[in-house]
Every structure is written in structure tokens, then in C-alpha cells.
Amino acid sequence: MKKVRYEEPKMPESLRILMDLDAEDTLGRGTKKRGPKKYASKKTKSKTKSKKIDAKKPRPTKQVGPRKEVPKKNDKLTKKTKVAIKSETKHAKKAPTSQYKPDTKRNSTNNINGNKGKLKTPSRGLDDNKKTRKKREKSSKTFNFSNLMFVVIHGISVFFNFLLHGGEKKLSVPQEKKKQLDKKFNQVFSLVFMGLMVLLLVMNILHKDLPKSEAENRTLEQRPALSISDIVSGKYSSKFSDYVSDQFPMRSGFIKAKSRFDLLTGKDKINGVYIGKDGYLMEGFKMASDEVTQTKIDAINKFAQNNSKLNVSVLLSPNKVEIYKNYLPKFAPEDSQTEYMKVLKSKLNSKVKLVDVISTFNRLKNNEQLYFKTDHHWTVEGAYAAYEDYCKAMNLQPANRNSFTNSLASNDFYGSLYYKNAAGIGKPDQLYLSLQQDNNPVLVKYFDTKKKVASLYDVSKLSTKDPYQVFTGGNHTQIRIRTNIDTERKLLVIKDSYANAMLPFLVNNFSEINVVDMRYFTGSIKDLMNNAEVTDVLILGNINTFNTDASILSLNE
Known part of the structure; x- marks a missing residue:
């Protein structure tokens, strides 16, 4: 080599x-x-x-x-x-x-x-x-998830910076070209904005006003009447603002979207509804100011003084937030309805009989289902317990509970709080009716619909969105019930929807019962009592509605 x-x-x-x-x-x-x-x-x-x-x-x-x-x-x-x-x-x-x-x-x-x-x-x-x-x-190639939020926020800021200022166009785009791009962008943005405004205006015009919100269980504001005095005083603008807020197109859809977002973020209170234990949905309670409460008490005291010969009583049912407070989420900042009842008791006239059923409900709550889990109303069990306490306070003999049979009316009852939370939370309740075995005949007249029927139940309402309306067919301005009871005592019930489930028990103690819902009644209570020869007056409702609703102030008109 x-x-x-x-x-x-x-x-x-x-x-x-x-x-x-x-x-x-x-x-x-x-x-x-x-x-x-x-x-x-x-x-x-x-x-x-x-x-x-x-x-x-x-x-x-x-x-x-x-x-x-x-x-x-x-x-x-x-x-x-x-x-x-x-x-x-x-x-x-x-x-x-x-x-x-x-x-x-x-x-x-x-x-x-x-x-x-x-x-x-x-x-x-x-x-x-x-x-x-x-x-x-x-x-350096492995992705750090701790910086994910920073990346998202930075991307959003860059996007809006581009929309508002054109990003960094001035570094790479000539000044004249940049002006042309900005001009086109402003034109497109203005056209899109104006198009959305016109679309919303057309939707508002074509949108049919709804009288009531089933999800929120309240009446909605209607279009206010135009008058010069309201415009000058500023009342018209305030009323119109409330009207637009209540009658906004796709309002229920926006409420549902917000509720879904609250649910995803882990909130315990969604759209005013607490997600409690054991499937209970509850509304909160905030005590009104002393001035507001005092004006309502003054109206009742004045009514009792003006009608001293009548037996005037007040029965306000507690809500679930008071009876099942142990089912609330921890540290829920809600006021005590027990304290609220103490305030009423201390300020009501001695001529007014206050029936407080809180102690009775606390005794029965572990043995009886007093309230629906997905609805804000009481069940027939809760209504009967309150009826017993009322009879004892007014020296009346209550109908025996064994004389009634509970009949299953609906096995999939979704109540008002299920729809109000708008997030699909809650399992269906069972809705029972208490049917009396001897079936005392009654004749019921509804003044707003001018119908006369022989029953306090409207079975057709079981297939609607609110099956609770099976009791008396829902809320009416005025109802007159005549029974076959041999007595001179006639009752006037000034009520909210809680009274509907208690009327089938009250018909056993009076020959005639007149029912008035002050939220919708436009007549005179004084004229009604004189014409019906009323002997007893019962203000019947729940604490939450009495605390927030001002319709009782028109009691003396």
C-alpha cells in the first residue's frame, strides 16, 4: 500500500x-x-x-x-x-x-x-x-397551560387593537393606503351597526307584547299611555324604559344563556334561585325597609278599624327559604322570615288576628312534604296544615284530614322555580289533589271569564306549562264560591296564588266565599263586602309576596 x-x-x-x-x-x-x-x-x-x-x-x-x-x-x-x-x-x-x-x-x-x-x-x-x-x-415546544389565560387575553387585546387602531399597519402599510383601509373599515362598521339597529327596531315593532312571564312568575310591563303630564314629569320615560326591558325580543333566550353561564361558573344562585340540597330550588328573602312595611301594616290596621264588626285575620305562609334553611348553600345571606313575622305581630292592631304557622311547619317538615321542590308554592299537605291553624285561631272546626283522599294529578310537575332558573336544573315533582270523600257540592263563578262551574279544579290546566293552575284554574280577579254548609258566616279572602290550594278546605266552614286578588282587582272592596254580607275577612298569602307587592295598599279604596 x-x-x-x-x-x-x-x-x-x-x-x-x-x-x-x-x-x-x-x-x-x-x-x-x-x-x-x-x-x-x-x-x-x-x-x-x-x-x-x-x-x-x-x-x-x-x-x-x-x-x-x-x-x-x-x-x-x-x-x-x-x-x-x-x-x-x-x-x-x-x-x-x-x-x-x-x-x-x-x-x-x-x-x-x-x-x-x-x-x-x-x-x-x-x-x-x-x-x-x-x-x-x-x-420550549411543550405547551404551558398556566399561560393559557394570558394567551387568550393577549389575543383578544390584539384583535380589538386591530379593529380600533388598525394594529401595526402603520409599520408596513403606507400612510395613504392606511387611510383608505381605515375609511373602508369605518364604512363597513357603520353599515353593520346601523343594520343591527334597524333589525332590532323592526323586531320590537313586530314583537307581540306578553302579559306575563311564566319563567319569572310575574306580570310584565305593557306599553305606557302617552300623555303630556307624564312626559313633563319624566314618568313616561321611566315607564317606557321598564316596558322595553320587559318586552325585549328574545328576552327569555338571553336570560337562559346567562343562567347557563352562571351554572358553568359554579354559582349557587342562578337568576335569583338557590340550588339547594335534596333537589330543592328556593327563592331568597330580603326584608323590605321599615317604612314600606309600616305603610302596609297601617293599611291593614285602618281596614280593621273601619270594619270593626268583622273578624279580620292575616295568614302569611313562610317560604321554603325559612322552613328548609338547612338546605340552602352555606353562608347564603338571607333575612329571617321569623323576625319579619315578629315585626308584623308587634305592630298590627289588636283587632287583627295574626295566624303564624312557622312553628307548625317546622314541626311537620321532616314528616310531610310541605312545598314543591321546583315550585314556590306549598303542596296540599302544607295548605291543610295552615288551614288547621286558621280554624283553631278563629274558633272553627277543621275538616278531618281522613275525609280527604290524595289523588295523583301529575307525575312530572315542573314548577315556577324550574323555569325561572332557566338552566334546566331540577327534577319533576308529583302534584296531588285533595278530594273530599263526601264531595260537598259547590258552585264557582269566575267574574273575569263569566264561567260557572261545579268544581274548584280545572283539569285542563294539567297539560299546560303551569300545572299548579289546576287549583281554581289559576289566578282570577274575583271568584264567588257557594256551598251547602249551613252557617251564617261568609268569608272574604284577599289572596295571592297560595290561597288557591287552600280553598278546597275552607269551603267546609262557610256558606259563601268571595275571593279577590288585589293585584288584578279594580273594584271597591267596601262595596263587595256590603253586597255579599261578609262576616269574616282573611288576608291569605305568602310572606315573600306580601313583602314585595304593594297591592295591599289599595285595600281601603
Whole structure:
């Protein structure tokens, strides 16, 4: 095989500078403590350069390592050369600015003084740097979820910055072109905005006003009558604002969307409804101001004084938020209805009999289901318990509970609070009717519909959205009930919807019952009592409605 003489490659200038720096570092900084260092002199370096050894040529198809040669005994430069190469390797690792990359092919085939692999030392340090760089690149590719919110917020801010200010267009777009783009954007934005306004206006005009919100269980504001006095006083603008708020197109859809969002965010109170334990949905209670409560008490006291010959009584049923307060979410900031009843008792005239059923309900709540879970009303069990307390307070004999049979009217009753939360929370209730076995005949007249029927139940309402209307067919302005009970006592009930479930029990104690809902009644209570020869007056409802509704103030009109 033909041999070729080896020629020492020229040392790069960067390594030469490093060697000079290493030679001047007399303190030995950056190196481990070792024995006395031996640096190669200039003569040694020149001799090393002139020294030539033989090496094998690499094969064209396969890389072959260098041939081992036994070092000569008389070679005095071997140790010095090793020390110089080691010093070059250390400084090559320390200097980040040195971009030295050894020729791997040349190092794999060449040897100095027959010492195999000594020139591979610098490449080993560079391989370590490559591994570290790869690890950094790999770690930078992994997504950090803790920064997700920051990324979303930043993206939104960039989007709105682009819409409002054009982003960074001024850096890349000429000023004239930018003005044209801004002008087009403003035109498109104005047209879209005006289109939405016109669409909303048309929808408001075509939208049919609803009289009542089933989901919120309240009457909605109607279009106010236009008058100069209301415009001047500012009442018209206030009424019209309430009207637009109540009759807004797709209002129920927006309420449902908000409720869904509240549910996803983990809120315990959705659209005014608490999500309680054991499937109970409850409305909260906030006591009205002392001034508001006092005006209602004054109206009742004045009515009792003006009708001193009548037996006037008040029965306000507590709500679930008071009886099942242990089912509320923790730290629910609700006022006490027990305290509210104490205020009424202390301020009502002695001629007014206040029937407080809170203690009775607290005694029965673990044995009887007094309220529907998805509705704000009481069940027939709760209505009968209140009826018993009323009879005891007014010296009447209550009808025996065993004379009634509970009949299942609906197995999938979704009440008002189910629809009010608008998030689809709540399981269906069972709706029972208490049917009397001897079936005392009654004749019921509804003044608003001018219908006369022989029952206090309207079974057709069971297939509607509000099956609770099966009691008396829902709320009416005025009802007259005539019974076959032989007594001179005639009752006037001033009520809310709670009274509807209690009327089937009251018909056992009076020959005639007139029922008036002050929220819808526009006649005179005084004229009604004179014509009906009323002997007893019962203000019957629930605490929450009495606390918020002002219709009782028209009692003396």
C-alpha cells in the first residue's frame, strides 16, 4: 500500500489566541487544582509542526479509524504535545465566542504521535452543547397551560387593537393606503351597526307584547299611555324604559344563556334561585325597609278599624327559604322570615288576628312534604296544615284530614322555580289533589271569564306549562264560591296564588266565599263586602309576596 506523509494542519487563529491566554493565566483560574503545569514552548510547537507521521488513507465507502503506531522512545515532545492539546480543549469549551468546529473526518483518520483519539476531546465538549441545545428546544415546544389565560387575553387585546387602531399597519402599510383601509373599515362598521339597529327596531315593532312571564312568575310591563303630564314629569320615560326591558325580543333566550353561564361558573344562585340540597330550588328573602312595611301594616290596621264588626285575620305562609334553611348553600345571606313575622305581630292592631304557622311547619317538615321542590308554592299537605291553624285561631272546626283522599294529578310537575332558573336544573315533582270523600257540592263563578262551574279544579290546566293552575284554574280577579254548609258566616279572602290550594278546605266552614286578588282587582272592596254580607275577612298569602307587592295598599279604596 502506498504511504502518504502526514502534514500537520495549520492551527486556527482562535485556538492560537486561546493558547496565549492560557499561558498568561498564572493564577490558574477556571481549572482544577493539579500538579505543576507544563506548557509547550514556542520551540516545542515549531518542532511539533515539523514532526510528520504516516497515516492510512480512509476508504471511500467506509470510514476507518487511524492505524495505531507505537510511539518512539526517543520522542521527547510527546508529553508536551499532550499538555498543549489538553489546554486547547479546556479553553475551547470555556470560550463561547469561539466557533471552532473540528474536522471530524480528519480527526478520525489522523493521529499525533500515535495517540489515538486525543483530537476528539474538543468534539466531545461540542456534543454536550448540542445535547443541551436540543433539550432546550424540546422544552420550549411543550405547551404551558398556566399561560393559557394570558394567551387568550393577549389575543383578544390584539384583535380589538386591530379593529380600533388598525394594529401595526402603520409599520408596513403606507400612510395613504392606511387611510383608505381605515375609511373602508369605518364604512363597513357603520353599515353593520346601523343594520343591527334597524333589525332590532323592526323586531320590537313586530314583537307581540306578553302579559306575563311564566319563567319569572310575574306580570310584565305593557306599553305606557302617552300623555303630556307624564312626559313633563319624566314618568313616561321611566315607564317606557321598564316596558322595553320587559318586552325585549328574545328576552327569555338571553336570560337562559346567562343562567347557563352562571351554572358553568359554579354559582349557587342562578337568576335569583338557590340550588339547594335534596333537589330543592328556593327563592331568597330580603326584608323590605321599615317604612314600606309600616305603610302596609297601617293599611291593614285602618281596614280593621273601619270594619270593626268583622273578624279580620292575616295568614302569611313562610317560604321554603325559612322552613328548609338547612338546605340552602352555606353562608347564603338571607333575612329571617321569623323576625319579619315578629315585626308584623308587634305592630298590627289588636283587632287583627295574626295566624303564624312557622312553628307548625317546622314541626311537620321532616314528616310531610310541605312545598314543591321546583315550585314556590306549598303542596296540599302544607295548605291543610295552615288551614288547621286558621280554624283553631278563629274558633272553627277543621275538616278531618281522613275525609280527604290524595289523588295523583301529575307525575312530572315542573314548577315556577324550574323555569325561572332557566338552566334546566331540577327534577319533576308529583302534584296531588285533595278530594273530599263526601264531595260537598259547590258552585264557582269566575267574574273575569263569566264561567260557572261545579268544581274548584280545572283539569285542563294539567297539560299546560303551569300545572299548579289546576287549583281554581289559576289566578282570577274575583271568584264567588257557594256551598251547602249551613252557617251564617261568609268569608272574604284577599289572596295571592297560595290561597288557591287552600280553598278546597275552607269551603267546609262557610256558606259563601268571595275571593279577590288585589293585584288584578279594580273594584271597591267596601262595596263587595256590603253586597255579599261578609262576616269574616282573611288576608291569605305568602310572606315573600306580601313583602314585595304593594297591592295591599289599595285595600281601603
